[in-house]
Amino acid sequence: MRSVKIWILLPLLVSLLAGCAGDVQEDDFTASWSAEELYNKARGYLLDGGFTASVDMYERLISRYPYGAYAEQSRMDLAYAYFSDSQPEAALDAIDRFTKLYPLHEQIDYLYYVRGLVHFRRDVSIFERLMPQDVSAREVASAKQAFDAFLLLLRLYPESEYVDDARQRMVYLRNRLAHHEIHVADYYMKRGAYVAVSGRARFVIETYPGTTAIPDALALLVKSYRLLGQEVLAGNSLRLLQSNYPQHRATLDAEGFQVVN
Numbered sequence: 001m002r003s004v005k006i007w008i009l010l011p012l013l014v015s016l017l018a019g020c021a022g023d024v025q026e027d028d029f030t031a032s033w034s035a036e037e038l039y040n041k042a043r044g045y046l047l048d049g050g051f052t053a054s055v056d057m058y059e060r061l062i063s064r065y066p067y068g069a070y071a072e073q074s075r076m077d078l079a080y081a082y083f084s085d086s087q088p089e090a091a092l093d094a095i096d097r098f099t100k101l102y103p104l105h106e107q108i109d110y111l112y113y114v115r116g117l118v119h120f121r122r123d124v125s126i127f128e129r130l131m132p133q134d135v136s137a138r139e140v141a142s143a144k145q146a147f148d149a150f151l152l153l154l155r156l157y158p159e160s161e162y163v164d165d166a167r168q169r170m171v172y173l174r175n176r177l178a179h180h181e182i183h184v185a186d187y188y189m190k191r192g193a194y195v196a197v198s199g200r201a202r203f204v205i206e207t208y209p210g211t212t213a214i215p216d217a218l219a220l221l222v223k224s225y226r227l228l229g230q231e232v233l234a235g236n237s238l239r240l241l242q243s244n245y246p247q248h249r250a251t252l253d254a255e256g257f258q259v260v261n
Helices: 002-027 035-047 051-064 069-084 088-101 108-122 126-130 141-156 163-190 194-207 214-227 231-244 249-255
Strands: none
Touching: 035 051, 035 069, 051 069, 069 088, 069 108, 088 108, 108 141, 108 163, 141 163, 163 194, 163 214, 194 214, 214 231, 214 249, 231 249
């Protein structure tokens, strides 16, 4: 009986071993590839938009050939591949590793730029892409991180080819951060916290001058000061609003605002 059981199980064991051998062979199809071959394949995938396959090839190269020019360039490319493959944490880790390993690399400014892009993209979640909402209402942690990352690029590498794009993104981010403060001030206004409203509005004016949120900040100052009984300050804010933004919606709104007793 025992020998019969062995003969019954033998075909199953052979089949399983054959399957395992096939997996090893399939997973090892690059075993004989040189660092150059792996790099060219990884780079090809990256340029063609095959980001997951590109990540796999770069990781194989670095694991197999951890030193040399191809490994160095692969570590830089891998950060962008992770970013493009929607792996933000892996991208940030790759950037941190590279900047520690090669702090004087001639193209390190590129990775400072990519760090900003990672945070910039994270500012919008997948749910918000599917269901658009008021951008000012969202949390701004990633927006602040993106702004700081781009600012660091400008400070360390003012001649970088990525500076112009970084500046344009920073303009958007400043407006984004300023309008978030306006959203918070509106929240306080609805709850009757008028001192907090004026504080937020002044913060916007002092911290984000020149942004598109300034008219709304001035209008909130007019309203909150009137509600607090500070007519002189309300009048000064209204005149400033009228002289700089005479046709703005916020100006018309502030002019028509009346305190109801």
